[in-house]
Amino acid sequence: MATTILFAAIVLFALTLLFATLLGVAKEKLHVEEDPRIPAVNEVLPAANCGGCGFAGCSDFAKAVIEERAEVSGCPVGGTSTAEAVAKVLGVEVVKTLPYRPVIHCGARRQDKLGVVEYDGVESCVEANVVGVTQACVYGCLGFGDCVESCDYDALHMVDGKPEVDYVKCTGCGACVKACPRDLIERIPFKENRMLTVACANKEPGKSVKAVCKVGCIGCSLCQRLAADIFEVDNNLAHVNYDNYETEEKLPLKVLQKCPAEVMMYFGDPEPQYAKQLAKEKAEAEKKAKEAAEATSS
Amino acid sequence: MDFGLLITIFIGVALVNNLVLAGFLGICPFLGVSRKVDMAFGMGCAVTFVITVSGVVTWLIVHGLFNWVGTAVFENAGALYFLKYVAFIMVIASMVQLVEMYLKKFFPPLYEAFGVFLPLITTNCAILGACLYIDMKPETQNLINAATYAFGGGVGFTLAITIMAGIREHINFSDVPKPLQGAGITMLVAGILSLAFMGFTGIGK
Numbered sequence: 001m002a003t004t005i006l007f008a009a010i011v012l013f014a015l016t017l018l019f020a021t022l023l024g025v026a027k028e029k030l031h032v033e034e035d036p037r038i039p040a041v042n043e044v045l046p047a048a049n050c051g052g053c054g055f056a057g058c059s060d061f062a063k064a065v066i067e068e069r070a071e072v073s074g075c076p077v078g079g080t081s082t083a084e085a086v087a088k089v090l091g092v093e094v095v096k097t098l099p100y101r102p103v104i105h106c107g108a109r110r111q112d113k114l115g116v117v118e119y120d121g122v123e124s125c126v127e128a129n130v131v132g133v134t135q136a137c138v139y140g141c142l143g144f145g146d147c148v149e150s151c152d153y154d155a156l157h158m159v160d161g162k163p164e165v166d167y168v169k170c171t172g173c174g175a176c177v178k179a180c181p182r183d184l185i186e187r188i189p190f191k192e193n194r195m196l197t198v199a200c201a202n203k204e205p206g207k208s209v210k211a212v213c214k215v216g217c218i219g220c221s222l223c224q225r226l227a228a229d230i231f232e233v234d235n236n237l238a239h240v241n242y243d244n245y246e247t248e249e250k251l252p253l254k255v256l257q258k259c260p261a262e263v264m265m266y267f268g269d270p271e272p273q274y275a276k277q278l279a280k281e282k283a284e285a286e287k288k289a290k291e292a293a294e295a296t297s298s
Numbered sequence: 299m300d301f302g303l304l305i306t307i308f309i310g311v312a313l314v315n316n317l318v319l320a321g322f323l324g325i326c327p328f329l330g331v332s333r334k335v336d337m338a339f340g341m342g343c344a345v346t347f348v349i350t351v352s353g354v355v356t357w358l359i360v361h362g363l364f365n366w367v368g369t370a371v372f373e374n375a376g377a378l379y380f381l382k383y384v385a386f387i388m389v390i391a392s393m394v395q396l397v398e399m400y401l402k403k404f405f406p407p408l409y410e411a412f413g414v415f416l417p418l419i420t421t422n423c424a425i426l427g428a429c430l431y432i433d434m435k436p437e438t439q440n441l442i443n444a445a446t447y448a449f450g451g452g453v454g455f456t457l458a459i460t461i462m463a464g465i466r467e468h469i470n471f472s473d474v475p476k477p478l479q480g481a482g483i484t485m486l487v488a489g490i491l492s493l494a495f496m497g498f499t500g501i502g503k
Binding site: 003004007008011012014015016019022023026027030031032 | 359363364367371372377378380381384385388389392395396399400402403406
């Protein structure tokens, strides 16, 4: 028995030694020079392997960065800090990184939608989109929360029948963009804490929009007339041109005040500087009106 | 050397008792890497190489090393046969490592296309299966027959996976009923393909 164990061990050890030598020699002979920066870049990436950058995973992105097929700031999850770390590995400067975050191109709450029909089918946007009769607007949010389901970071919640993004938790991975059967969610460059968006996707003429929704974009082109470089109206629907969108201060205030459909919405930081300003102005206007009323009464 | 027997062995393992379609070995890469014909063919070639080398090396280990040590020390040729599985798996793993290094050096696109499936050849049961069949079957007890059997097994695997990939490329353009899309239709095709290979039964007997 002891000899069997002994010789089994000897035989296996000999075999192992043989193959180890063979593989060792092969490794020397077939060695491939790999850029040492690739694992170095891979090291500083978040390792979420979410595919948000458009590559197959973090290591694929690292390779693309080294081969200059991707920007150092290409990782949407890591944001600025990761971009700086990647740039440090490569020895380059970060130009400017913008986190891409989702905005929802439908601002209709449950009570804003018209022609809502009782729906007993499967509670999912994909299914409801196929059925197509749950509400009058064929462009707007269906409100069954496929995007909420798709979010791995608990950053989306249904509030009043429409999804709200929690920008503190959101990593910008883009899972919700893929989940929406009506393509209502878009990732835009967040140049500031919050960004202005047209919260509507309805391409019908104004009258048809009014018939299905209280807060739809009617394509009046007022915003385009006020600031043609930032807003453009196409197919009866306004879009924000984020290439020319710089900061909130540079936006014409009138657009927000005058938009008849009130579809101009801010997404992002819930503490808006702009709203404060608007509230201040509103208060001042009320004060003036009050004073005027007092003046007339006295 | 019986040349007729070699042909019989080759046809036998490549078509009649095809490792994948009649033996149900190596189903994982058969379904996993059969999306595109060129990739499937590459996978087939890699498996053929590993299976042939492993078949020969394991034959040498059993008939050379084990028998020699067995007779010399224990006066019983089969004394160390219980080490077969361990030794076979080690041989296969080493050969896969070798193929991986070789592909990385000379065919980087193929290496990247395989991805995780290349290391998975290690656990491809078709290879271990072929090595164990060689050890079991009475007609593969000499080296040339064993090598033919191993090579035939690899060719059979390549044939099966390439045919499967060809069919799956065509399925992309056909109107598959929704519940059967994806894995469902693939399983059905695999089953029908397996039935078709049953038609070879009886050849070479």
